[in-house]
Amino acid sequence: MTNREQWARIEAALDEILALPETQWPEASARLAGGDTALLAEIESLLACSGGIDPVLDRPVTDGDPGLIGKRFGPYSVLALLGHGGMGSVWLAERVDGLFARNVTLKLVHPALIDRVMTERFTREREILASLSHPNIARLLDAGFAVDGQPYIALEYVAGTPLTSYCDAHRLSIRARLELFQQVLGAVQYAHAHLVIHRDLKPANILVTEGGQAQLLDFGIAKLLTEGEAKETELTRMGGRALTPDYAAPEQVASVAITTAADVYALGVMLYELFTGERPYKLKRESRGALEEAILRADPVAPSRAALSEAAAAARATTAKKLSSTLRGDLDAIAAKALKKSPTERYATASAFGEDIARFLGGDVVLAQPDTVAYRALKFARRHWVGIAVTGVLMLTLAGGLAATSYEAKVASAQRDAALQAQLRSLTQTAAARLKSADVPGAMGIILEVMARRDAQDALSPEALTVFQEARAQDALVLVLSGHAAQVHSAAFSPDGQHLITASYDGTARIWGRESGRQALAL
Secondary structure, eight states, rough: OHHHHHHHHHHHHHHHHSSSSSSGGGHHHHHHHTTTTHHHHHHHHHHHHHTTOOOOTSSSSSSGGGGGGGEEEEEEEEEEEEESSEEEEEEEEESSSSSOOOOOEEEEEEEOOOHHHHHHHHHHHHHHTTTOOOOOBOEEEEEEOOTTOOOEEEEOOEEEEEEEHHHHHOOOOOHHHHHHHHHHHHHHHHHHHHEEOSOOOOOEEEEEEESSSSEEEOOOOOEOOBBBOOOOOOHHHHHHHOOOGGOOOOOHHHHOOBBBBBHHHHHHHHHHHHSSSSOOOSSSSSSSHHEEEEEEEHHOOOOOGGGGHHHHHHHSSOOHHHHHHHHHTTTHHHHHHOSSSGGGGGSSSSSHHHHHHHHHHTOOOOSSSOOHHHHHHHHHHHHHHHHHHHHHHHHHHHHHHHHHHHHHHHHHHHHHHHHHHHHHHHHHHHHHHHHHOOOOHHHHHHHHHHHTTTTTTTOOOOHHHHHHHHHHHHHTTTOOOOOSSEEEEEEEOOTTEEEEEEEESSSOEEETTTTTTTTTEOO
16 A cells, blocks of 8 residues: 555544544544554554644643744744644744744644645645735744744634634624624635635634634635636545535535535534534434435424524523524524535525625525515515504504594584484474464474475474474465475476476476466476
């Protein structure tokens, strides 16, 4: 077996072993070595370097290779170990050449891994970092080789906490987490715009300072884009597949060509973790194989339906019930879109991802949601609830005013009708009294006035009709003209005084003989 093949087996084994709990490392090492004692010894040696050391880069640890403390790498002197894994280590160092004082983060390759592959990978990281200048990306300060030929990279030292730990420690609400996450999206979009795919986005590679500024770190396995894709290179074929399984996209697990969508997927996993405190997939067994199978085939549970503990909710300044309610709907849809299996179904860019989050924060329509009239109406109502509430109050006030006015009008009308009826009853009683005192013409004149009131509902009351009929019977001079089907509204004599013409509301006019009272003509 060539050195290249041996290294490829070692790195692939380390990828799988380091994803397991430390108690399972011995069994996994023996299984993956497959009886090769030399390979097993090399794996165990590298695991011994990484075992038990806290990977959080902002917290120095006391153990490590004491021989490196005080060692010079160019103008830098090593102060303390910050963290390391199977591939290399990260140290806190200070510049001691007298030009200026500065603490830096010094990245070193493990001495056992210094070959052409790792040196090329280190050189590529230096070139990538040199091309990036963004307030949320840790800056490359220097790079070179120690006297013994060991390569190093000096980066801006970030005194910070991993993204998820920072959010939990500061009990950030979902809104505050989204606002901080926007910084990360901006940094990733900047890298993508410069044709760089990070490929290893995870909370440990995003530190947040006490001032709340996110810093993106570790472009050690980043790839440069060519025609929109980052295809497998000779470096990758020789050096093996390096990634963090928990945040790897399906296309990374399947070892096919990747695009910026792989970083969008990793960002989706981190967002899910920021929402719930958990990762998207619930595994039946804790193994890398089970995780990769879930990444390729299983659908993640919506954040709002995840097992949200009260402890996780408290870290988000809320309760589990309220947290589920906050996540339900738009945030479920945003996370689901970022975690789509197919790269083409995810957000096209980190910028598009950030824009949808910005729409949610602003109360606008989220593009990850189905575009329906009901959804748009709901978002409009939530966004303009103050105006809608004010308008509703005004409408209710107006409706109340109209109802009050209508009621008052009805009361006034009823009072007017009651007064008219009282007046008509009084006139009828007066006509009856006149009739009893033999004043037939007076009684007839009054009762005819009563019967002529068309605006009175009871003008033709039984009492009024009785008075009228009695007055007519007693008045021999009264001539009754019968023929109209409705009330007569006007009457006039002919010029010679021999005929009378009447007009009625039945739509007819009739001519009567004055003496006989008979109808002469109907028009």
